[in-house]
Amino acid sequence: MREYLDYKGISKYKFCNDLGFSNKFLDNSSNMGTDKACKILHYYPEINSEWLLTGNGPMIKEDNTSVMIMKNDRKTADAIHVNQEIPLYDLEAVAGLRELFNSGEPQRVLDTIKIPNLPKCDGAISVTGDSMYPLLKSGDIVLYKETEFENIFFGEMYLLSVKLNDWEEYITVKYVQKSDQGSEYVKLVSQNSHHQPKDIHISKISALALIKASIRINTMM
Structure with missing residues (x-):
């Protein structure tokens, strides 16, 4: 981390003060935890996450891609996997999210994503729409872990498929909260205040x- 600060001309005091770290953090930054790494990557998105966490690869990302591990207000804790390859699926090539989860066929895979020290993920897709803006914007990639409704943690962010009728479904990313209409309903809440919450069965x-x-590409060089 000292190498990056020297490269950018950032004082140790400013770095620690801006991120709320103790002045002794830089003395042992090679053993930083995931929480501190996420905070650094969020504050300095040009830093290559692999370089920060392992010392390997270039210090500055070539395409300025931001990686954010969802930790704000999380109700659950995740086990960290040092190395895993996560398939990036083409959601438009399947009939729906349930089919994607059930099949996971190789022909649906556009590429694989490899980021060190991520929680266990089953796959990744690109998101569309602005309902979770500014946290997520159209074109961002979200990495997910499949689950069942009985294992839900209210208040967390989920990728979900909602049936509109026998032939159509609505795929979206929302916060899932308890509904005032009873235990057989949930409330889907957006980050964007222009989108109203909706209760569904x-x-x-x-x-x-x-x-x-989530992964966001900030610039295309």
């Missing part, structure tokens, strides 16, 4: 996955 949810991390 749990029978309408055909697929569900907990969002573990």
Whole structure:
């Protein structure tokens, strides 16, 4: 971390003060935890996460890609996996989210994503729409872990498929909260205040996955 601060001309005091770290943090920054790493990557998005966590690779990302592990107000804790390859799926090539979860066929895989020290993820897809803006914007990639409704943690962010009728479904990313209409309903809440919360019956949810991390490409060089 000292190498980056010297490269950018940032004083140790300013770095620690801006991020709320103790002045002794830089003396042992090689053993930083995931929480501190996430905070650094959020504050300095040009830093290559692999370089920060392992010392390998270039210090500055070539395409300025931001990786954010979803930790704000999380109700659950995740085991960290040092190395894993996460398939990036083409959601448009399948009939729906449930089919994607059930099949996971190789032909649906556009590429694989490899980021060190992430929670266990089952897959990744690109998101569309602005309902979770500014936390997520159209084109961002979300990494998810499949789950069932009985294992839900209210208040967390989920990728879910909602049945509109026998032929159509609505795939979205929302916060899932308890509904005032009773235990058979849930409230879907957006980050964007222009989108109103919506209560739906749990029978309408055909697929569900907990969002573990997101990736945003800030510039294309």
